[in-house]
Amino acid sequence: MPLDEQLSRGFVLLPRLLDAAGTAAVGEAAEAVLARVTKKASEGVADVTVWPDGHRLEQVDGTTVHWEPDARPPAVRSLAPVTHLHPALDALWTDDRITGPIRRIVNSERLGPFTSKLNFKRAGVGSEFRWHQDYPYWYCCAGPDARDVATAMIFLDDVTTDNGALEIVPGSHLAGPAPRDRSEPTGLLVDTARTDVSGAVTVEAPAGSVLMFPGLIVHRSGPNRTARDRRSLLLCFQPAGRPELPALPYRAERLADLP
Ligand SMILES: O=C(O)CCC(=O)C(=O)O
Numbered sequence: 001m002p003l004d005e006q007l008s009r010g011f012v013l014l015p016r017l018l019d020a021a022g023t024a025a026v027g028e029a030a031e032a033v034l035a036r037v038t039k040k041a042s043e044g045v046a047d048v049t050v051w052p053d054g055h056r057l058e059q060v061d062g063t064t065v066h067w068e069p070d071a072r073p074p075a076v077r078s079l080a081p082v083t084h085l086h087p088a089l090d091a092l093w094t095d096d097r098i099t100g101p102i103r104r105i106v107n108s109e110r111l112g113p114f115t116s117k118l119n120f121k122r123a124g125v126g127s128e129f130r131w132h133q134d135y136p137y138w139y140c141c142a143g144p145d146a147r148d149v150a151t152a153m154i155f156l157d158d159v160t161t162d163n164g165a166l167e168i169v170p171g172s173h174l175a176g177p178a179p180r181d182r183s184e185p186t187g188l189l190v191d192t193a194r195t196d197v198s199g200a201v202t203v204e205a206p207a208g209s210v211l212m213f214p215g216l217i218v219h220r221s222g223p224n225r226t227a228r229d230r231r232s233l234l235l236c237f238q239p240a241g242r243p244e245l246p247a248l249p250y251r252a253e254r255l256a257d258l259p
Contacts, residue, residue: 003101003104007104007105009170009171010168010170010171010172010173010174010213010214010216010217011168011170011203011211011212011213011217012101012105012211012212012213013203013205013209013210013211013212014097014101014209014210014211014212015205015206015209016206016208016209017097017098017154017208017209017210018097018154018208018210019208020207020208022208023154023156023207023208025088026088026089026092026154026156026233027156027157027231028088029086029088029089030082030086030089030118030156030231030233032086033079033082033085033086033089033118034076034079034118034120036061036085037060037061037063037065037079037085038065038076040060040061041058041060041065047059047060051185051186052185052186053069053184053185053186054069055067055069055077056069061085062081062084062085062246063079063080063081063082063084063085064078064079064080065079066078066079066080068122068125068126068127069127070125070127071122071125075120075122075125075126076120076122077119077120077121077126077127078117078118078119078120079117079118080115080116080117080118081115081116081117081244081245081246082116082117082118082233083113083116083235089116089233092154092233092235093111093113093235093237097210098152098154098210098235099111099237101212102150102152102212102237105150105212105213105214106148106149106150106237106238106239107148108148108238108239108240110239110240110241111237111238111239111240112237112238112239112240112241112242112244113235113236113237113238113244114138114142114149114236114237114238114242114244114245115236115244115245115246116233116234116235116236117233117234117236118231118232118233118234119231119232119234120229120231121163121164121221121224121229121230121231121232122224122229123163123224123226123227123228123229124224124225124226124227125224126163126164126223126224126229126230127223128164128220128221128222128223129219129220129221130189130190130220131189131190131192131195131197131218131219131220132188132189132190132218132219132220133172133177133178133190133215133216133217133218133219134149134151134215134236135147135177135215135216136177136180136187136188136255136258137188137250138215138245139177139254139255139257139258140250140251140252140254140255141245141248141249141250141251142242142243142245142248143254145238145242146215147215147216148238148239149214149215149236149237149238150212150213150214150215150236150237150238151212151213151214151215151234151235151236151237152210152211152212152234152235152237153166153210153211153212153213153232153233153234154208154209154210154232154233154234154235155205155206155207155208155209155210155211155230155231155232156207156231156232156233157207157228157229157230157231158205158206158207158228158230159203159204159205159206159207159209159230159232160204160226161202161204161222162225162226163224163225163226163228163229163230164221164222164223164224164230165202165203165204165205165221165222165230166202166203166211166219166220166221167197167200167201167202167203167219167220167221167222168200168201168203168213168217168218168219169196169197169199169200169217169218169219170199170201171199172195172216172217172218173213173214173216173217173218175216176216177216177258177259178190178191178194178195178218178259179191179194179195179259180255180258180259187252187255188255190218195218197218197220200218200220215236
């Protein structure tokens with residue numbers, strides 16, 4: 001599908017943007033960072049937070065280690081932000097193959113980083129991401145500037161329906177912030193009783209593909225019950241010159257501005 005047509009439905013999939021060697025190099029960097037950070041966390045130097053929904057987070061080396069809630073032995077769900085921890089990850093911020101199409105979504109010639117994340121979605125234990133937009137969380141930190149943030153999600157493994165592919169509601173970004181589920185402790189998830197997700201499409205893709213979408217797109221992903229990891233690196237871009245997410249305090253009271 002041509003880029004303009006993809007942009008109008010709110011997301012862009014660029015199959016195999018990275019070749020096998022390039023994808024493997026990013027995967028090796030991801031595993032090296034994970035090993036380093038979890039070793040430090042195991043030495044007891046991390047600050048620990050437990051979310052209202054029971055998820056455990058540890059801060060170490062300028063990243064947040066988010067543990068899978070129910071994995072035995074323990075497994076990491078995500079690290080964020082993460083690109084500062086390895087040059088091979090950091091180099092992707094200026095990769096033209098990614099920044100070219102992202103400029104179209106962010107609508108800015110000059111781009112800067114907002115934040116980055118590694119989602120591990122490990123074989124057998126990677127848990128679900130419930131229906132959400134990225135926007136409400138970012139809005140609590142960045143205010144209205146959060147509208148201009150878009151993500152490039154680089155798949156480090158083949159993505160299939162059964163290992164937790166993303167499901168996206170085409171065009172959902174055009175409706176603005178979706179009604180949130182008030183019965184759920186984070187206050188950040190989409191209320192599917194008041195938001196139509198029936199037109200969702202599942203994005204399957206080979207390793208090395210890159211999926212791009214704005215913060216207002218409604219999406220989810222299921223658990224990974226297969227024997228294959230489904231790792232991804234997310235780079236969230238914004239117009240250049242704005243503060244990055246880690247420098248912005250989370251102000252939960254801003255949620256009152258949103259439906
Ligand atoms: O990795 C996934 O499956 C979900 C990504 C996502 O929606 C997120 O990190 O907010």
